[in-house]
Amino acid sequence: MSTYRSLSDPELVDLLKSGDQAAFTEIYDRYWSIMYAHAYKMIKNREEAKDLIQEIFSTLWLKSHLLTEDTNVSGYLYTAARNRVFNLMSQHKTRHDYFNAIARFATEESTATIEHLEERDLEAAVEREIQLLPPKMREIFELSRKQNLSHKEIAEQLNLSDQTVKKQVQNALKILKPRLRDAGTGIAILLFFR
Structure with a gap:
């Protein structure tokens, strides 16, 4: 597992595309707290922010085979978080x-x-x-x-x-x-x- 910590994002994405669970875990560990803070800052609800980030990572795992070699994982996650936050905010506009x-x-x-x-x-x-x-x-x-x-x-x-x-x-x-x-x-x- 420690060997994965030394890998770059593109290397992790390459492994993730082939279904490498350890690569996914490293990406998750690397980005979860950053993405959670980003989502929480926008929606101000801890549980919804956690759920939202879990959905993003679940989608990343389920659709990892669709990633391209030049996928910027941090950009992908931020875009996914922003889009889901916007969707959630529009739903909350009761x-x-x-x-x-x-x-x-x-x-x-x-x-x-x-x-x-x-x-x-x-x-x-x-x-x-x-x-x-x-x-x-x-x-x-x-x-x-x-x-x-x-x-x-x-x-x-x-x-x-x-x-x-x-x-x-x-x-x-x-x-x-x-x-x-x-x-x-x-x-x-x-x-x-x-």
């Missing part, structure tokens, strides 16, 4: 926080200003909630609201009864309205779900 920001803005500003809310942000908020609907309900709802198809047209297209389509749209509205209203986007609901 809907609740997003909707609270819109609600705060709406209560602080005049009705005239509310009209100037960026339409795409509003649409994105509504779209996120639509994507959480059950698949068949979402499909029917999108055909109704986005493609402006009648219940009859949707029923024919999906080989369903008119009544089933009507019920699915009603159920979707029952789910969506409270979620969006509770999150402070009541104005958006009136515009989108009239």
